[in-house]
Amino acid sequence: MHFDLVDLRLFTHIAEHSSLTRGAERAHLSLPAASTRIKNLEEQVGVKLLSRTSHGVTLTGAGETLLLHARRVLQQLEQLSGDLHEYSNGVKGHVRIAANTTATSEFLPAVLRTYLVNYPDVNVDLHERLSGDVVRAVQEGTVDIGLAAGNVRTDGVQTMPYRRDRLVLATALSHPLADLKKLSFEEALDYDFVGPPEQSAIYGFLKRAAAEVQRPLRWRIQVSNFETACRMIEANIGIGVLPEATALRHAKMMAIKILPLKDAWAVRNLQIVVADLNALPLFARKLVDVLVADGVGRLD
Secondary structure: OOOOHHHHHHHHHHHHHOOHHHHHHHOOOOHHHHHHHHHHHHHHHOOOOEEEEOOEEEEOHHHHHHHHHHHHHHHHHHHHHHHOHHHOOOOOEEEEEEEOHHHHHHHHHHHHHHHHHHOOOEEEEEEEOOHHHHHHHHHHOOOOEEEEEOOOOOOOOEEEEEEEEEEEEEEEOOOHHHHOOOEOHHHHOOOOEEEOOOOOHHHHHHHHHHHHOOOOOOEEEEOOOHHHHHHHHHOOOOEEEEEHHHHHHHHOOOOEEEEEEOOHHHEEEEEEEEOOHHHOOHHHHHHHHHHHHHHOOOOO
16 A cells, blocks of 8 residues: 555644645645545545544544554654754754743743754744643654653653743732742732733643632733733732743842742643654754753752
8 A cells, every 4th residue: 555745744734733724735735636635545545534524624533543653654754854964965854842831931942042053954843832732742743842841641752851840929029929938829819910821831720720729810911921921010910920930030120029839839840751762853862962961950
């Protein structure tokens, strides 16, 4: 049975977007051409691979199996390109990363600057996600490298220690909580919060933490980045939970107070997560090496 690599890439794009239209766009094909390719692929394997619905497409059982193997085949091709990279000029690599909020905003910029200077012909696709979703993306093969924090299940993947991720509470200097030395997240829920956008990983994390103590989170205002959040906190519009490194950096320029949180979940160890380190393309393994070096001594 012969499989065309264009078909495999098209199928993975369709599966990832649950849309034939979006999959065709990602594969740089017209919708009729993509539809014909999928029809021919289904005829070749003799089973339905996609179920069409009013909301897009879903995978059949056979489609799930094809997706698993297609991702492995495409990943092996990436590895082949990576291993030949040092012997062939002009070969481009592509590394997909998923990471939690702290890693994305505080740790990865410096790491990626170092890596991309040394590997100018490699592109990086970075997504911010909740830690559980990071591990799931690695397991499913939709990302190559993940950075996850906390007690998440890591079945079927390889992990390496990276850094320590602390979350703290920031308040205005005049806020009633500013006189405390530390407090629990539940105590802070009596006050209005400055929050991140709903699509951010830290938003989902804090919402879940509030639900666990059966208390509502009172979002007074939601902003798009940590710098704006700190300015709103400084103006006493609300309080906010931030990565410690972020809070300390902005506290040097703004009149905000940083308070440690008593909650055990506020201190979490970040892990580097990969499906199989040896199966990664060479240029992706080099990025893991840079991450490991960056994390040395950072868990103390």
